[in-house]
Amino acid sequence: MSEKATYRPEGINDAFVEGRADAGPSSPAEGPARPAGPSLPTLGWRGMLRWTWRQLTSMRVALMLLMLLAVAAVPGSVLPQRGQDAAAVLEYLGDHPTLGEWLDRFGFFEVYSSVWFSAIYILLFVSLVGCIVPRTLAHARNLRNRPPRTPVRFGRFPATAETSTTASPDEVVEAVAGHLRGPLRRLPTFRVDVGSEEPRLGRPATRTVAAERGYLRETGNLVFHLALLGLLVSVALGQLMHYRGQAIVTEGRGFANAVVDYDTFDKGAWFRPASLSPFSMTLDSFDSEFASDTVAFAQARDFTAHVTVTEPDGGQHSDQIKVNSPLTVDGAKIYLQGNGFAPEITVKDGAGEMAFSGRVPFLPEDTMYTSRGVVKVPDVSEGQEQIGLVGYFLPTAVVDQDGSARSVFPQPQNPLMVLEVYRGDLGLDDGVPQNVYRLDTASLTPSVDEDGETIKLLVKPGETVELPDGLGTVTLGQDVPRYVALDLRYDPSLAWVLTFSLLALAGLAVSLFTPRRRVWVRSWETTDDDGRAVTHVELAGLARGDDAGLQREVDKALAAVPGHADDPDDHQRTATED
Amino acid sequence: MQIAELSVLLVWGAATALTIALVAFAIDLGRRTEARAEAHAEARTPVAVGAASRPTLAPASTVPGARDGASAPARRRAAGIAMSTTWLGTALLLAAIVLRGLAAGRTPWANMYEFTLVGSFMALAVFLGMNVRKDFKFLGAFVTGLSVLFLVLGLNVFYVAATGVQPALQNYWLVIHVGVAISATGIFTVAFVASVLQLVRDSRDSGSPYLQRPGFRWLDRVPTPTSLEALSFRLNAVGFVLWTFTIIGGAIWAEHAWGRYWGWDPKEVWSFVIWVVYAAYLHARTTRGWDGRRAAWFVIVGYLCVLFNFTGVNLIFNGKHSYSGLNTDTTGGA
Numbered sequence: 001m002s003e004k005a006t007y008r009p010e011g012i013n014d015a016f017v018e019g020r021a022d023a024g025p026s027s028p029a030e031g032p033a034r035p036a037g038p039s040l041p042t043l044g045w046r047g048m049l050r051w052t053w054r055q056l057t058s059m060r061v062a063l064m065l066l067m068l069l070a071v072a073a074v075p076g077s078v079l080p081q082r083g084q085d086a087a088a089v090l091e092y093l094g095d096h097p098t099l100g101e102w103l104d105r106f107g108f109f110e111v112y113s114s115v116w117f118s119a120i121y122i123l124l125f126v127s128l129v130g131c132i133v134p135r136t137l138a139h140a141r142n143l144r145n146r147p148p149r150t151p152v153r154f155g156r157f158p159a160t161a162e163t164s165t166t167a168s169p170d171e172v173v174e175a176v177a178g179h180l181r182g183p184l185r186r187l188p189t190f191r192v193d194v195g196s197e198e199p200r201l202g203r204p205a206t207r208t209v210a211a212e213r214g215y216l217r218e219t220g221n222l223v224f225h226l227a228l229l230g231l232l233v234s235v236a237l238g239q240l241m242h243y244r245g246q247a248i249v250t251e252g253r254g255f256a257n258a259v260v261d262y263d264t265f266d267k268g269a270w271f272r273p274a275s276l277s278p279f280s281m282t283l284d285s286f287d288s289e290f291a292s293d294t295v296a297f298a299q300a301r302d303f304t305a306h307v308t309v310t311e312p313d314g315g316q317h318s319d320q321i322k323v324n325s326p327l328t329v330d331g332a333k334i335y336l337q338g339n340g341f342a343p344e345i346t347v348k349d350g351a352g353e354m355a356f357s358g359r360v361p362f363l364p365e366d367t368m369y370t371s372r373g374v375v376k377v378p379d380v381s382e383g384q385e386q387i388g389l390v391g392y393f394l395p396t397a398v399v400d401q402d403g404s405a406r407s408v409f410p411q412p413q414n415p416l417m418v419l420e421v422y423r424g425d426l427g428l429d430d431g432v433p434q435n436v437y438r439l440d441t442a443s444l445t446p447s448v449d450e451d452g453e454t455i456k457l458l459v460k461p462g463e464t465v466e467l468p469d470g471l472g473t474v475t476l477g478q479d480v481p482r483y484v485a486l487d488l489r490y491d492p493s494l495a496w497v498l499t500f501s502l503l504a505l506a507g508l509a510v511s512l513f514t515p516r517r518r519v520w521v522r523s524w525e526t527t528d529d530d531g532r533a534v535t536h537v538e539l540a541g542l543a544r545g546d547d548a549g550l551q552r553e554v555d556k557a558l559a560a561v562p563g564h565a566d567d568p569d570d571h572q573r574t575a576t577e578d
Numbered sequence: 579m580q581i582a583e584l585s586v587l588l589v590w591g592a593a594t595a596l597t598i599a600l601v602a603f604a605i606d607l608g609r610r611t612e613a614r615a616e617a618h619a620e621a622r623t624p625v626a627v628g629a630a631s632r633p634t635l636a637p638a639s640t641v642p643g644a645r646d647g648a649s650a651p652a653r654r655r656a657a658g659i660a661m662s663t664t665w666l667g668t669a670l671l672l673a674a675i676v677l678r679g680l681a682a683g684r685t686p687w688a689n690m691y692e693f694t695l696v697g698s699f700m701a702l703a704v705f706l707g708m709n710v711r712k713d714f715k716f717l718g719a720f721v722t723g724l725s726v727l728f729l730v731l732g733l734n735v736f737y738v739a740a741t742g743v744q745p746a747l748q749n750y751w752l753v754i755h756v757g758v759a760i761s762a763t764g765i766f767t768v769a770f771v772a773s774v775l776q777l778v779r780d781s782r783d784s785g786s787p788y789l790q791r792p793g794f795r796w797l798d799r800v801p802t803p804t805s806l807e808a809l810s811f812r813l814n815a816v817g818f819v820l821w822t823f824t825i826i827g828g829a830i831w832a833e834h835a836w837g838r839y840w841g842w843d844p845k846e847v848w849s850f851v852i853w854v855v856y857a858a859y860l861h862a863r864t865t866r867g868w869d870g871r872r873a874a875w876f877v878i879v880g881y882l883c884v885l886f887n888f889t890g891v892n893l894i895f896n897g898k899h900s901y902s903g904l905n906t907d908t909t910g911g912a
Contacts, residue, residue, distance in 0.1 A: 011865050011866045011867070012864055012865065012866070059861060059864065059865040059866075060865055060866075060867075060868070062861060063858055063861045063862055063865055063868060066854055066857055066858040066861060067855075067858055069854050070851045070854040070855050070858065073847055073850055073851050073854070074847070074851060076842055076847050077842075077844040077847035077848060077891070077895060077897075078895075081842060083841075083842065084841065084842060084843070111842075112842050235840075244837070291741070291742060293741070295739045295740075295741045296739075296741035296742060299741070299742070299744060300744045300745055301742060301744075301745065302745055302748075303745050322745070323745035323746050323748070323835060324745065324746065324748060324749040324834050324835050325834065326834065326837065333837065335836070335837035337836075337837065487837045489837050489838070494833070494839070497839065498830070501826045501829070502826070504822070505819070505822050505823060505826060508818070508819055508822055509819050512815040512818070512819060512860075513815070513819075545864075546804070546807075546808040546811070548808065548812070
């Protein structure tokens, strides 16, 4: 039963199991892995290379690499990762200066692009290619193989059956062969050969059937592994060609799909600005719903951004973006990733000159949309200082007895802005890029009251409030516009990633659930105990690996024997005793 | 809220029924052990052959103890009670899950408490389904035991009131992705039990002095390590395919909801780790020197990863999959 002409990776153990299934895989006597390969000194460098390649493509090394891959993936879930949360990495480095530096040196904050993680999966895929390609070639050659010849004796097989019938041996083999082939001519269940044998071993001339099924098992296995390879290539190409931009857009405003219009923009190495489709988009309005029942008070229930898209050809249409349904424009998808309030803030300086006017996005920090924001006011009039306003926007504010304010609901039912005022050199004239959401107050002078407490200004919509220390006034617009954080992503590889994933799934299912079985039948004319002429039929089955359905397969073939005299149940499990 | 309270009562009812089932299964295993010990004394060899010559798993019919007709029905009374209380407990649990869904007005698997209910239900359903055609009652004590443990943990630690879900979860993929993930977990649970029994039985067979004590005689009543390995493999193969689908479905959903199909979120990392561990298990089975006991250890490690992915990742790490419902999400999901 040896598998001639098949490529077998070093160390694989999935052959057809003869004899009892219990002699197979898990006999406890089986020892640990033997050191493989011939001894080194006699090899020479070519032999050495061949040996290394053979090792790399062996099952054992593939297994080791898989285990390593699992272990190597874990640190990325424990330690903060730059790709996911760069701020958390900085915080970690601040908290653990020594350890953090060493971890950083070994790439533990970018595990999935680190040298060691990449080395593992690249080796794994090299091993996979080295194993799968020869196997695919061998499988392609073997696709037209015929089932192995009917063995001389059936006794040693794990599943057997016998019966006698009044039908002739020719009729028996025709009927059983037809049953094994199944109803579909083009796609037979079993590949079947019908043959004849000369008299031997005390038997007269016999008719035989040799049948094998499960060629698809190896096909599925190979499709699965090749699809994984395709998946890796697709993901890599996607990384090279993708782009993604993030933009904050307030109600009534819009943005154009151009690199400069995004707040942040990531791109792959093969990205060209020409691949940005020149459309633009306006945010008409934004709706949000929150639960008001006591059980889930203030939990988000729905977010919808109503937008108008202007296509490159000038055509316009209205659409909407929700959390689970991105908007697709020219192959790029636009996601709704966040939302908040962008109050309209106007600051006039001590000289009465307009120093700042604009919508300032405040970033929500909790479920009640207690939102933090920063206004950096430049010095426009002579002799004025730069002003920094830092504070919170509270959609539904409650001011406690002690004067502290908090938000109790995420919708703007009673909006209030609470601001602290700083003055000094904000660094706005240095030309160094700054984070617009942070104000470094270390070098600035806060405005304080007589007790030395930092002054907190409370501003309601439509109100104008004097800034302390004669710095001017601040005005909050009557309407509080909302903003949405949009994420636009273009990745031409998506369809391929999906295709290869589904191919892998299909190949996996086929390779795991297709039984690989061989069934043989032998039939000859004889006489029964009463001297009547009958046809004797013997069946045997063999499976690759442990196969619970093998006996049933043999029994079903037995049931297909025409006119067999006895109840098949008497014969089903006879010959297995040894 | 009344429906939600009724649901909780039903879960307690299910836990009670399953506890009775657990005791009955244990009694059945113990009684059958005594019966087998007698038979064992009579004829040692037939037992070994009888138990070993069948690649399929049907201990009740292959072992002489079950063949000597007269006393067999009396001995299996405990098994009958165990099976009926398991059916009852599973039915109560199903009713509890349905009521929970009605109370929340959505698919009842969107937070840890609900995962626990549905995961236990899936494990029980797989166990009961396996028993329809063949006798796998030896798994009963362990499957019901784990289910009771999970249910009581869920009621006491993970419980949250029934309510709606945030926008990111409002999608048909919640039904598919999470439903398939829980099914896979249920199947992995039963396979884990089979692999543990395989290892313990194998150690006893190969003469571990600790496992020779009389308290472990019941181990002779479970199938051979080879049969258990085959059972574990068949279950794990199904579980692995479902897990693969879970990951693919999750990636499609992540692409819809978060704008990327894969982002190494802690839950994604651990789902990947689980996938790789079970993939390694499938490779180990067919690698010379790594099959049998060694391969079984992969199942144990894989299942521990499944448990950690469900508990640890939800509670310890702060990722996009923090849907335990036990902590408040800061951004409201969008």
